Amino acid sequence: MPKIFEANKKAFITGNEAVAWAALAAGAEIMFGYPITPQNEVMHYWTRLAPEYGKGFLQTEDELSAGFTVCGAVQSGKKAFTATAGPGNVLMQEPFGMAEAMRLPLFAVIQQRGGPSSGTVVYSQQEVTLTTFGGNGEGHRIVYSTATHQEIFDYTIKGFNAAWKYRFPTFLLGDGYQAKMREPLEMYNPEERGIEMVKTYPLVGLEGKIGEDREPQHLCNIYSLEEELYEVVMKFAAEHEAISPELVEYEEKECEDAEIIILSHGVVSRAADDAVKILRAQGIKAGYFRPITLRPFPQKQLREAINRRPARKLLIAESAYGQLDRLTKQEIYGETVAIENLFMPGVGIIDYDIINKVKSIL
Amino acid sequence: MGMIAPAIPKSWYLPSKPHKFCPGCGHGIVLKALGETIDELGIQDQVVFGCDIGCSLLSWNFFACDSTQTHHGRTTPVMVGIKRSRPELITIGYMGDGGGYSIGSQHLLNSAVRNEKVTLILVNNTNYGMTGGQMAPTTLPGQKTETSPFGRDVDLTGYPTRGPEFIAELTPDSAYVARATVSKYKQLRRFLRNALRNQMEGNGFSFVEVLSTCPTNWRTNAQQTWHFLEEEMEQYFPIGEIKTPFGKGDK
Amino acid sequence: MSLIKIALAGEGGQGVQSVAEILAEAAYNENKQTIYIPNFGLEQRGGVSIAFIQVSDKRIGAPKFSKADVVVALSERAIGRTAGYSDMNTLFVYDSGFMVKPEELPREAKKIIGIPAVDTANRQLHPKVFNIIIMGTVIGLTNVVSFEAAKEALESKLAYKFEKNPDLRELNFKALAIGKEMAEQSLKEGVGSNA
Ligand SMILES: Cc1ncc(C[n+]2csc(CCOP(=O)(O)OP(=O)(O)O)c2C)c(N)n1
Ligand code: SF4
Numbered sequence: 001m002p003k004i005f006e007a008n009k010k011a012f013i014t015g016n017e018a019v020a021w022a023a024l025a026a027g028a029e030i031m032f033g034y035p036i037t038p039q040n041e042v043m044h045y046w047t048r049l050a051p052e053y054g055k056g057f058l059q060t061e062d063e064l065s066a067g068f069t070v071c072g073a074v075q076s077g078k079k080a081f082t083a084t085a086g087p088g089n090v091l092m093q094e095p096f097g098m099a100e101a102m103r104l105p106l107f108a109v110i111q112q113r114g115g116p117s118s119g120t121v122v123y124s125q126q127e128v129t130l131t132t133f134g135g136n137g138e139g140h141r142i143v144y145s146t147a148t149h150q151e152i153f154d155y156t157i158k159g160f161n162a163a164w165k166y167r168f169p170t171f172l173l174g175d176g177y178q179a180k181m182r183e184p185l186e187m188y189n190p191e192e193r194g195i196e197m198v199k200t201y202p203l204v205g206l207e208g209k210i211g212e213d214r215e216p217q218h219l220c221n222i223y224s225l226e227e228e229l230y231e232v233v234m235k236f237a238a239e240h241e242a243i244s245p246e247l248v249e250y251e252e253k254e255c256e257d258a259e260i261i262i263l264s265h266g267v268v269s270r271a272a273d274d275a276v277k278i279l280r281a282q283g284i285k286a287g288y289f290r291p292i293t294l295r296p297f298p299q300k301q302l303r304e305a306i307n308r309r310p311a312r313k314l315l316i317a318e319s320a321y322g323q324l325d326r327l328t329k330q331e332i333y334g335e336t337v338a339i340e341n342l343f344m345p346g347v348g349i350i351d352y353d354i355i356n357k358v359k360s361i362l
Numbered sequence: 363m364g365m366i367a368p369a370i371p372k373s374w375y376l377p378s379k380p381h382k383f384c385p386g387c388g389h390g391i392v393l394k395a396l397g398e399t400i401d402e403l404g405i406q407d408q409v410v411f412g413c414d415i416g417c418s419l420l421s422w423n424f425f426a427c428d429s430t431q432t433h434h435g436r437t438t439p440v441m442v443g444i445k446r447s448r449p450e451l452i453t454i455g456y457m458g459d460g461g462g463y464s465i466g467s468q469h470l471l472n473s474a475v476r477n478e479k480v481t482l483i484l485v486n487n488t489n490y491g492m493t494g495g496q497m498a499p500t501t502l503p504g505q506k507t508e509t510s511p512f513g514r515d516v517d518l519t520g521y522p523t524r525g526p527e528f529i530a531e532l533t534p535d536s537a538y539v540a541r542a543t544v545s546k547y548k549q550l551r552r553f554l555r556n557a558l559r560n561q562m563e564g565n566g567f568s569f570v571e572v573l574s575t576c577p578t579n580w581r582t583n584a585q586q587t588w589h590f591l592e593e594e595m596e597q598y599f600p601i602g603e604i605k606t607p608f609g610k611g612d613k
Numbered sequence: 614m615s616l617i618k619i620a621l622a623g624e625g626g627q628g629v630q631s632v633a634e635i636l637a638e639a640a641y642n643e644n645k646q647t648i649y650i651p652n653f654g655l656e657q658r659g660g661v662s663i664a665f666i667q668v669s670d671k672r673i674g675a676p677k678f679s680k681a682d683v684v685v686a687l688s689e690r691a692i693g694r695t696a697g698y699s700d701m702n703t704l705f706v707y708d709s710g711f712m713v714k715p716e717e718l719p720r721e722a723k724k725i726i727g728i729p730a731v732d733t734a735n736r737q738l739h740p741k742v743f744n745i746i747i748m749g750t751v752i753g754l755t756n757v758v759s760f761e762a763a764k765e766a767l768e769s770k771l772a773y774k775f776e777k778n779p780d781l782r783e784l785n786f787k788a789l790a791i792g793k794e795m796a797e798q799s800l801k802e803g804v805g806s807n808a
């Protein structure tokens with residue numbers, strides 16, 4: 001693969017731009033997309049980079065089409081991706097479902113915006129349930145929730161690899177703030193960091209003469225018997241569970257002696273991190289836990305963190321009305337820690353909000 | 363530019379004025395013409411106005427008529443739902459070229475085929491205005507947009523959609539199909555009147571595309587804006603009534 | 614340097630976001646931690662454009678903030694729109710030529726500073742460099758970046774314009790210097806405070 005960067009390249013760019021560069025560095029070959037705020041600039045940058053690097057781009061007629069064209073492209077063996085948000089993410093659940101059912105290595109970047117419905121175009125964390133569990137199916141997906149531009153770059157590369165290695169549809173879950181803000185990061189060629197890019201391969205359009213060199217490919221997406229579907233879903237579930245230990249990622253700080261653990265994901269974890277530092281300076285024993293993978297969820301690690309001291313309280317802070325909260329409760333079912341919440345659907349959370357909440361419940 | 367009567371239409375909702383479209387935007391002209399037409403026909407109380415998501419969404423409280431804001435591309439089926447349930451209401455769907463010809467194209471096509479008794483007004487500004495100027499189905503060959511930064515390449519993305527021509531092919535004779543422009547105000551008024559009359563008389567599907575301006579995303583000054591509208595768009599997209607149950611039509 | 618939070622607000626076309634971008638770029642070039650985020654979305658159309666900038670030596674947390682160290686309102690409408698970002702630690706800056714209703718000014722501020730930026734731009738320089746005066750003012754009030762770094766960032770951002778018309782370089786640098794001086798002066802003397 002040709003080098004994208006001469007050397008490690010420091011940059012001060014938006015998150016959307018970071019996605020475009022990372023996709024390029026990861027060897028993505030074609031993007032399909034439909035305009036929607038706050039993801040537009042992923043397309044804008046990609047369309048400017050594409051001709052220079054011999055990459056493809058198509059603006060489709062809507063998100064259904066963008067999602068399904070990606071399904072087609074990855075079946076043909078190309079590293080393809082899309083990016084969307086809000087109602088576009090809703091529409092893409094149909095193609096994402098196809099990717100789940102047919103185990104297609106689809107990679108999508110979701111820059112969450114406010115809902116329900118068209119809501120606001122700015123920011124929220126309200127697409128957690130949608131992105132992790134999606135439509136009709138069991139949510140056999142991989143979802144990375146990033147917090148910094150460096151992570152956007154790193155996990156875009158990782159996301160393509162996870163999709164092609166495990167063949168579960170894979171998502172990078174960002175938000176409007178991460179999409180639109182500028183902050184520093186370092187960009188690199190993955191190979192130079194010892195990251196091996198997983199090779200792509202076609203599922204249709206294979207080499208060789210049918211009947212002589214190979215059998216024809218018949219990719220199935222519908223089952224006539226309940227039992228058949230049962231077998232398939234059970235197999236997917238077992239595989240998803242089996243790879244979870246190696247996929248799961250999280251961040252934990254100061255939980256050893258924490259009386260209260262603040263649980264957050266994505267951009268909110270930046271405020272949680274600051275809040276914990278300030279609370280500690282004030283003598284309050286606060287800890288920090290952040291799932292990086294929302295699916296699979298680091299439930300074992302969170303249970304351990306809770307039970308170290310053990311913590312008396314778990315405060316779940318999110319820019320949504322309980323989506324991380326529901327996810328967490330189902331994952332750590334049986335723990336007796338008291339769960340409190342700071343739900344601020346559609347608005348940003350700062351350290352001050354979290355500190356106030358902590359003080360009001362301790 | 364045609365003549366604009368100085369009086370404010372009765373059907374305008376005054377607390378929402380001044381409106382929020384950019385200076386020089388054609389949306390305001392279309393809505394002014396629509397307001398005057400609603401007044402002229404005396405239908406303010408029967409109208410249900412539905413707007414798409416696009417810059418058209420800024421019109422959600424533009425009129426003192428019952429109004430609803432739908433989804434990007436979904437105004438047509440929402441209007442059809444209202445009309446099928448309450449035929450006495452006069453439904454006006456207001457959308458952009460992206461909403462109508464791209465994401466909502468299946469709805470446009472199928473409601474035209476079914477000859478739904480709704481009136482749809484589609485504003486063609488050759489781009490996706492609200493999202494910052496991406497390519498639309500109507501973007502002219504060679505035109506630069508955010509997603510065609512080197513100019514629309516017809517080999518890769520085809521030719522601009524000619525909506526009214528395509529809808530005329532799908533509809534029976536009782537439908538009304540026209541293309542207007544904000545540069546010919548009186549004609550625009552007449553086409554809108556015909557499109558509403560056609561629904562009121564229960565004839566059939568009524569569709570008006572209006573060529574409009576988007577100086578913000580075209581990055582044009584006033585003179586360049588009108589030049590692009592009159593010399594580029596109006597040349598590519600012929601103005602006139604393509605199908606009308608009211609006499610011969612205005613080409 | 615501890616965290617500095619700046620909110621710049623004005624009308625579309627006043628170059629609020631460009632100024633913010635240049636400032637943020639300058640801070641980044643000085644190897645500081647920097648975050649810049651514009652307000653975007655519907656409210657932008659016909660609304661006030663706001664830029665949120667944060668600069669620090671340490672890693673920066675949340676991308677937005679509720680109270681700023683410096684708020685600069687570049688238009689009359691922007692004053693009311695940004696008053697809420699001001700508390701008792703905030704320097705609140707606006708143009709002394711604005712017609713301002715007292716109730717629109719922030720209720721809390723460390724200091725409210727009126728600066729004759731528009732007038733100075735029109736009389737001494739060029740109306741177009743009004744926003745560069747403001748940039749100078751922010752630097753004068755906060756030292757968020759060095760004067761040199763600001764000049765360099767201006768140079769790289771406006772290189773294509775300077776190339777076409779070299780006089781513009783002097784004009785912009787002068788505007789930057791005047792803005793900085795006005796700010797420093799106002800801090801010393803309390804000029805225009807509570808105008
Ligand atoms: C399902 C969905 N996809 C994408 C969007 C984002 N979006 C909002 S407006 C718009 C395009 C508007 O263009 P057009 O319909 O031509 O209207 P204009 O703004 O030009 O008047 C898009 C893509 C959305 N709101 N919903
Ligand atoms: S962006 Fe274009 S279409 Fe939208 S309001 Fe402005 S000028 Fe009108």
Ligand SMILES: [Mg+2]
Binds near residue numbers: 416458459485487491
């Ligand atoms: Mg449009």
